[in-house]
Amino acid sequence: KYYFQKQGRNPTDVELETLAQTWSEHCVHKTFKGRIKLGETTIDNLLKSTIMKATEELNKPWCLSVFVDNAGVIDFDGRYALCFKVETHNHPTAIAPFSGAATGSGGEIRDEGATGRGSKPKAGLVGFTVSNLRIPGYEQPWETDFGKPGRIVNALDIMIDGPLGGAAFNNEFGRPNLLGYFRTYEEQVNSHNGVEVRGYHKPIMLAGGLGNIRTDHVQKGDIPVGAKLIALGGPAMNIGLGGGAASSMASGQSNEDLDFASVQRENPEMERRC
Numbered sequence: 507k508y509y510f511q512k513q514g515r516n517p518t519d520v521e522l523e524t525l526a527q528t529w530s531e532h533c534v535h536k537t538f539k540g541r542i543k544l545g546e547t548t549i550d551n552l553l554k555s556t557i558m559k560a561t562e563e564l565n566k567p568w569c570l571s572v573f574v575d576n577a578g579v580i581d582f583d584g585r586y587a588l589c590f591k592v593e594t595h596n597h598p599t600a601i602a603p604f605s606g607a608a609t610g611s612g613g614e615i616r617d618e619g620a621t622g623r624g625s626k627p628k629a630g631l632v633g634f635t636v637s638n639l640r641i642p643g644y645e646q647p648w649e650t651d652f653g654k655p656g657r658i659v660n661a662l663d664i665m666i667d668g669p670l671g672g673a674a675f676n677n678e679f680g681r682p683n684l685l686g687y688f689r690t691y692e693e694q695v696n697s698h699n700g701v702e703v704r705g706y707h708k709p710i711m712l713a714g715g716l717g718n719i720r721t722d723h724v725q726k727g728d729i730p731v732g733a734k735l736i737a738l739g740g741p742a743m744n745i746g747l748g749g750g751a752a753s754s755m756a757s758g759q760s761n762e763d764l765d766f767a768s769v770q771r772e773n774p775e776m777e778r779r780c
Contacts, residue, residue, distance in 0.1 A: 570724050576617035577625070577717070579724050587721050589625045591617045592714030598769040599634075599668055599711035600658040607632065608671035608772035610713035615679060615777060618717040622726055625719035631685035632672035633712035636661035637692035637705035650694065652703045661690065664709050671772070672713065678774035681715070738780050739773070 510517050517525070531537055535553065542549045549555055561572050570587055571579035577591035595610025611630055618627040638649040639662045654660060659667075665688065676683035692705030 570721065571622070575621050575726070577621040579621065579719060581721065582718070585721060587719050587724060589618050589621050589717040589719055590714075591621075591716075592631070592712060593617070595711045595713055596708055599664060600708045602769045603659055603664045603667035604671035604674075605769050605771055606671065607634075607668040607711050607713070608675040608774075609770040610711050611672045611675040611683070611715075612679070612770075612772055612774060612777055614713040614715055615675075615681065618715060619780075621717075621724075622719055623723040625717045625723070627679075627681050627715055627717040629685075630672075630676045630681050630683040630715040631712070632669065632676075632683060632714075633687040633710070634665060634668055635689050635691065635706045635710035636664050637707050637709075638690055639665060648693070652692070652694070652705075654707050658707060661692075661707070661709070668709070668711060672711075675772050675774045679778050685714075687712070739776055 527533060529536075538553050539551050542552055558573055561569065568581040569578070570581055571577075577589040579587045579589050581587050591614055593610070593614055595606055595613065598606030598609060600606070611632060614630070615627045618625055637654075638646070640649050640651065640660075641662060669686075669688075673683055690706075692703070692707075694701060694703050
């Protein structure tokens with residue numbers, strides 16, 4: 507606001523969209539990296555004081571790149587190193603399980619390939635945590651129907667279409683999907699807010715994998731002035747837009763049509779060419 511007041515103009519629609527995405531929790535992690543107070547305890551930057559702190563204190567020489575690139579890199583044999591990456595794609599998988607899980611795998615492949623000055627994705631993993639499945643004709647005694655928001659897919663359909671989407675993208679890209687996990691959880695519990703239902707109506711969709719990279723390619727280096735940048739792919743259209751902001755909202759805060767439009771559509775062939 508101060509910047510545009512100083513410029514004496516309103517932001518353009520492109521600038522507003524850029525700010526909405528880049529300043530979302532998905533991209534900046536304002537909560538994860540913010541100051542959290544729990545009783546008398548104050549944690550300044552939860553990410554740095556837990557996960558990053560443990561890695562930095564271990565300070566292993568074979569950790570070649572951590573928390574600075576698209577994937578972590580550890581040494582293998584001196585000449586080659588291994589890239590490891592695991593991320594989530596929860597919001598898109600709740601809205602459109604096949605495409606959500608497929609593009610979760612596709613995004614993780616991109617992160618591996620974009621590590622350092624380029625690596626080779628080798629093997630993938632996908633995982634899912636959802637609420638009770640309530641399989642018709644096979645409902646279990648503990649599976650109470652608590653209902654769900656209309657904008658998201660039920661747990662059973664997520665577990666039918668989600669794994670298919672993740673497997674399809676990996677296979678069509680040419681990378682075997684070797685690992686995975688699946689679990690369900692949903693129950694009514696007593697809490698300080700009274701009785702509440704806890705579960706994974708908005709699922710956890712885990713996309714991960716590993717690749718290899720030459721050790722002399724681990725650090726990106728500087729891009730020279732005048733370097734050519736190449737963009738491959740089709741027109742954006744009204745799909746895959748606003749995903750960062752949409753996934754940073756609490757479920758139900760955004761427009762249902764915008765939720766669906768924010769889900770990317772998979773194109774493993776194009777990613778393979780890139």
